Amino acid sequence: MNKLNKQQIVDYFNRSYKAVDGLWFMKVEKKYGFDSALEIDAEVWTVMGKIQARMMKVILGHENNPNVLLESLVTKLEIEGFRFTAEKTENGFRIKIDDCPWHNLMIKSGRKHLSRIIGKTVCSTEYQAWISELANSMKFEFKSQICCESKRCIIDFIEQH
Numbered sequence: 001m002n003k004l005n006k007q008q009i010v011d012y013f014n015r016s017y018k019a020v021d022g023l024w025f026m027k028v029e030k031k032y033g034f035d036s037a038l039e040i041d042a043e044v045w046t047v048m049g050k051i052q053a054r055m056m057k058v059i060l061g062h063e064n065n066p067n068v069l070l071e072s073l074v075t076k077l078e079i080e081g082f083r084f085t086a087e088k089t090e091n092g093f094r095i096k097i098d099d100c101p102w103h104n105l106m107i108k109s110g111r112k113h114l115s116r117i118i119g120k121t122v123c124s125t126e127y128q129a130w131i132s133e134l135a136n137s138m139k140f141e142f143k144s145q146i147c148c149e150s151k152r153c154i155i156d157f158i159e160q161h
Contacts, residue, residue, distance in 0.1 A: 014081070018105060025118075038118065042125045049129025052076065057134060066092060066159055069135040076130075089156070092138060097153035100146050119147030127155065137161075 004012070029037035056072040057064070070093045074086050083099035102122075106115040123145070131138050140157045144150035 014079075018101070022105060022109060034114075038121055041118070042121050045122050045125045046129050049126040050133050053130045053133035064134050064136070066135045066138055066157070069130060069138060069157065072134055073127075073130060089158075092156065092158040094157070095153070095155045097146065097155075098151075100153065103147050106147070115147040116145075116149075119145060123153075131157075135159075 002009075025037050025041055028040055032040075053072060056075060057068065060068065060071060060075070062068040062071070070086060070088070073095065077084050077095070077097070081101045082097055084095055084097040086093060086095045100119075103115050103119060106112055106118065120142075123142070127140050131140065137159055138157050139160055140155055143154035143156060145153045
């Protein structure tokens with residue numbers, strides 16, 4: 001009896017996922033203040049990042065290593081609607097994000113002024129969670145971020161020896 005096609009179902013869940021993230025943040029912020037909401041958001045994205053990374057590892061059927069981290073992050077970014085490129089480097093890989101749907105949602109909701117703070121916290125938290133699950137020999141460094149008024153996010157993932 002389902003009248004939705006697969007793409008409509010994916011779009012429905014994608015939009016719901018993004019909406020619930022923003023709604024719960026604003027409700028926590030209203031009740032406890034921005035700093036508490038951001039602190040809880042970081043805790044949530046630490047756990048969510050680990051859940052997503054573990055799920056991706058199972059789906060892709062791989063073991064932990066830098067190549068799996070790259071493949072998993074590329075898949076995640078594609079699913080979430082980012083416009084980006086990824087390239088291997090001498091000691092890891094680099095992701096360049098030209099369009100971030102999360103930043104776009106902050107602008108659309110009239111909260112662009114908070115995007116820098118939220119983006120720095122959530123992205124750092126989330127990427128660290130993925131690294132801890134898939135390639136703990138890696139570290140990452142932001143060279144630039146869209147939410148910090150740069151044209152693009154540039155993130156270097158570097159293998160530590």
